[in-house]
Amino acid sequence: MFKNYTINQTTLPLDMEKYIPETDVAFAVNALVEAIPQKLFDQIEQQLGRPAYHPRMMLKIILYAYTQRVFSGRKIEFLLDDSYRMRWLANHEQISYRTINRFRSHETTAQLLAETFVLFRRQLITNRVIDNEAIFIDGTKIEADANKFSFVWRKATTRYERTLDEKSEAFYQALYQEEILPYLKEERQSDGLTSDQLEEVAHHLEAELHETEAQLTHEKRKEKQSQLKRKRRTYKKYLRRVQADYLPRKQKYERYNQLFQDRNSFSKTDTDATFMRMKDDYMRNGQLKPGYNLQIATENQYVLAYDLFPNPTDTKTLNPFLDSFLAQHKELPEYIVADAGYGSEENYMYINDILHKTPLITYGSYHKESKKKYKENPFNVENWLYLEEQDEYSCPAKRPVSFKRYSRRKDKGGFVRDFKVYECEDCRGCPIRSQCTKAKSNRNRQIQVNNSWRYFKSDCKKKLLDEKTGSIYRKRKIDVEPVFGHLKAQLAFHRFHLRGKQGAKIDIGLALMALNLRKLGNYMEKKARKKKKTSLILTLIIKIRLVFFFRRTIVPDSFVFISARRGSSSSCIILYNRWRRGFLRRFTAWQDLGRRG
Template structure:
């Protein structure tokens, strides 16, 4: 029985044997070579129609359509005749607007985009203005006619029935300035320091008057009558003291008595010290205070590194805590997701921006809205009176609640 036992290995071996007694032949595998599409970047290549590479609904086509709708006369009026031929303003405007849509803002970045990006190459008609040309166009020419072009775009949207200017939704946002947030100047502190400086100047002028004993001079008028101290008055006092110093110098040279000469030298030294204090301390300080007050205007603060920026309370941190940062208050009117008009203000509150914003809108060629909708941040008696008009005929309808309106609607 053991001689006829079949193990699993023998059984498997037995099953592999061919029935006819011949060995089974397995087909040999074919060795196929890999195939690739032809590739030769050294071969001359040519694009006959670069526009065919731009998708139908690409943003570049939108930019091209909007800019081409601008009358040439509006753009050409900002160029003088003669000289070397300039790049076409529509081409320059198109590549800049397209670059902005791609979040490219630097002149060198726009120059690179025109050389490497196919939509930008199409908009520029394969022309390649350098970064200096782009910077000059954007900083001078584009700055001059940008507001006018914005109005042309809005009028085109109205003509094509995208917007109607019937309902004007107004709101503001604060944009942080590119400035040092610790370099602030406060109006209240400036006025306080100016008053202290004037008190110090009055004491110095009184001391000078005691030294010089001027009769009916500027020093007597400043010290005794306490008139307003100005740069002109200080300059006159400084000149008068300098003349006194020259007189003392001549007297010292002629004087033979040693004790008298010593006394006059001491007096001259004190006068020289006073003149130096006026010219190197008081006059520069008065000039600085004057410049700061002119810079303030109706503002309460400004930044040293961006003097147009005003310190405003912003909710920029993750805890939503208000922080004072230099910035601008941008007011925007919208309809159907289009920005209809915008103004930039140095005032931190929306309430004080309402009338200037609407006045600037009225000065443009755009139609005035029928109804203005805004939040309670714009609700004030002054703004309501402005909307109603002087003759009790409303300039426009308005839907602007006041601050306590929602609270007054509750049952309590």
């Protein structure tokens, strides 16, 4: 006999929510988006045109699709037909992939996504999932959705533009000597003509050409006609050179220089992407690829904030990333934790003096300086004896290295560092000169000391050796590093799917929030399973205790049946006592297991 199976008959209930488990990630997505304030949706509501799909619904289906490792607009549209979870979130709406892609790349989605991260962090703090004591910062480079061979380099652009400027300058000189362009004499630039000036040249040549053609139509003499025809051919050649060569190339180089900004390269298919050296080099040739530098801040492996930067190094990204975190969440935890890639004097000074927070950031030579070999090396300036009263150092040859002058350096970002320069009085005849310095024989050994940098280094060592702050820093490897592994391995997010910085930021924001929701869903599922397991064990304990309380002197029916067959009640009681002792041992073990839970 089989159960009734009929697929052509309507069955109840029709509410798909009944089929979704309570710990499913779809409920986490629904609760998070529903927590967004309504006033944010009122600001982006449009009064004209056909009524649009509600942004809540659109954000829900895209977020859930990302949790299922579905990033394509067409695949999200297919998932709406295939998954009853997606149908429940979309309220049975059929949405085209074009609508999905338009909403996903719109500026509205960026605002909603920023609000979801703020709400998510607030809920984590309220439910005590995170302590809000520290944030752990790290970065990785992800490849952009751009052609790997559509690169534009700053050095090549500068070289080609310089060659073009030389040609345009020579071209102007030739026209000026022929008195064709007299009005550009005062506007001429020594480094070549700009695109606006080249356009003026083209307009003037066109006017001269039209005037020559008009003269040619009215001229009857053959000698004069031949002169005018030669003049017309010359003007056409000059005009063709300006319009087909000089002007478009100059406009292209000027457009490239605007796109470069502070970068050295960009991609033609995604002008916001910069060419970087990726860790995941699937071509295995060290080739640079267009991408973005992703920076995230985590706690307890939950992503609290993120941002994209065009520069491949992490040192210059920390300060603007902390500013964006502060602008988004209106507060910063006490401890800022990061690896040695962020250790610089500028970052230490910014966190200490401006943000008034505690940096737990190592510097590049931290582990090297902690080794015994470094500490015992007499040629390291850090190990030299310093005489404070004389303001001088003593070199390994016991010669004084006295203060000489102050020095100041300014890097590309505008940060200024101050140094004190010390110089040995006389290095001539020193037996260990070759080991101490590589300077020329007629020059003495000089050292540059940055006291501000030394202070930050000693402060960093002190904090990392402290029990509390050291334990917080040691959490970094198990807090922020696994997030990138989950992003690339579990979520299979290896490349951006939208172009432009705004599109890429929305794309990675959806992926990171999907990671948070997946992790939160697993946490809630484990919590429910633990609670259910504990309740079952407690129920079993209560039932067994009641049995032993009411049947303390009663022999079970099974033992009565055994005694009736054997004809001996004493053997039945012996078996019963053995069974009871064994059961009590197992029962005690179950109790301990329930307490550990």
